Amino acid sequence: MPEGNIIHRVARVHGRWLSGRRFTADSPQGRFEDGARGVSGRVLQAVEAHGKHLFYRFEGEVRLHVHLGLFGNIRHFRSEAPAPSPACRLRLSSPHATLHLSGPQACELLTAEDEATLRARLGEDPLRAESSLERAREKLCRGRMPLALALLDQERLSGVGNILRAEALFLARLPPLLPAGALSEADFARLWDVLQRLLSDASRDGHIVTPGAPRVPECVAGKKRAERFCVYGREGQPCPRCGAKVRRRELAARGLFFCAECQGVDAVPRPRVAKKKARAVQEKRRDARREVKKRTARSTAR
DNA sequence: TGCAGATGATGAG
DNA sequence: TCATCCTCTGCAG
Numbered sequence: 001m002p003e004g005n006i007i008h009r010v011a012r013v014h015g016r017w018l019s020g021r022r023f024t025a026d027s028p029q030g031r032f033e034d035g036a037r038g039v040s041g042r043v044l045q046a047v048e049a050h051g052k053h054l055f056y057r058f059e060g061e062v063r064l065h066v067h068l069g070l071f072g073n074i075r076h077f078r079s080e081a082p083a084p085s086p087a088c089r090l091r092l093s094s095p096h097a098t099l100h101l102s103g104p105q106a107c108e109l110l111t112a113e114d115e116a117t118l119r120a121r122l123g124e125d126p127l128r129a130e131s132s133l134e135r136a137r138e139k140l141c142r143g144r145m146p147l148a149l150a151l152l153d154q155e156r157l158s159g160v161g162n163i164l165r166a167e168a169l170f171l172a173r174l175p176p177l178l179p180a181g182a183l184s185e186a187d188f189a190r191l192w193d194v195l196q197r198l199l200s201d202a203s204r205d206g207h208i209v210t211p212g213a214p215r216v217p218e219c220v221a222g223k224k225r226a227e228r229f230c231v232y233g234r235e236g237q238p239c240p241r242c243g244a245k246v247r248r249r250e251l252a253a254r255g256l257f258f259c260a261e262c263q264g265v266d267a268v269p270r271p272r273v274a275k276k277k278a279r280a281v282q283e284k285r286r287d288a289r290r291e292v293k294k295r296t297a298r299s300t301a302r
Numbered sequence: 303t304g305c306a307g308a309t310g311a312t313g314a315g
Numbered sequence: 316t317c318a319t320c321c322t323c324t325g326c327a328g
Contacts, residue, residue, distance in 0.1 A: 070310045071322040103322045
């Protein structure tokens with residue numbers, strides 16, 4: 001259930017613990033047997049995160065790409081590992097550490113070229129050192145797509161998920177339905193700053209805690225996850241800033257949480273997205289994805 | 303204990 | 316826009 005912060009944390013921890021170790025690999029679930037054979041017996045050289053994607057580089061230019069999606073889960077064990085669950089897609093084992101990957105959306109071997117193609121498609125990641133505010137603004141702030149949708153588009157900005165979207169827009173006091181192209185330079189700079197802070201704190205701490213959220217100290221380790229947030233999952237509850245009720249609405253089949261008072265939602269008309277243009281963009285992206293898949297299939301066959 | 307919903311992405315229509 | 320993949324969590328009973 002990860003957003004970019006968790007992925008970066010995983011990359012950091014795995015890079016520290018697992019790099020330099022030689023792993024045997026298998027697929028208890030059986031759906032990644034060929035890939036596991038390709039990795040097995042190799043030394044892990046580096047682990048990198050880009051947005052919500054993980055890239056494991058093994059000796060011999062073998063690259064493992066993992067995307068956890070909504071359901072994916074990755075567990076690591078420094079001491080003796082338990083038996084893997086039947087859903088375990090990939091198990092990486094060494095005498096010092098074991099990793100169990102289950103339910104990923106993507107678990108595949110890529111060539112260097114495939115990886116470069118995939119990464120070229122991703123937007124700026126606020127947690128990556130080489131990310132640039134100007135490039136991020138250029139990619140995010142175009143067109144009439146509502147800001148809340150644009151933030152989840154990983155080709156515009158990578159690593160932001162539904163929680164971060166809601167919390168960042170709240171902290172930056174931005175209306176979620178504002179057309180991305182209408183965002184001013186100053187507003188974008190504020191949003192970028194908020195995203196960087198939220199992501200880096202969450203990557204360090206292991207969970208997102210929004211500054212100003214109600215009853216933060218008591219709930220961090222507890223079950224009431226929504227109380228770590230200002231608006232996400234708090235529909236009908238008072239906004240911690242102004243006391244107005246937090247609202248929820250569906251946007252592209254995802255729940256969007258916001259405070260209409262603080263974020264000036266009612267002042268912004270709902271944008272009309274140019275359907276024909278959006279469809280053309282979607283088709284272009286689909287073609288690009290197919291091309292990567294084809295190349296992956298060809299390289300696996302080799 | 304069982305079930306609905308979810309921190310994503312993709313393909314079909 | 317909707318269905319699908321797939322697993323886990325939180326809540327109701």
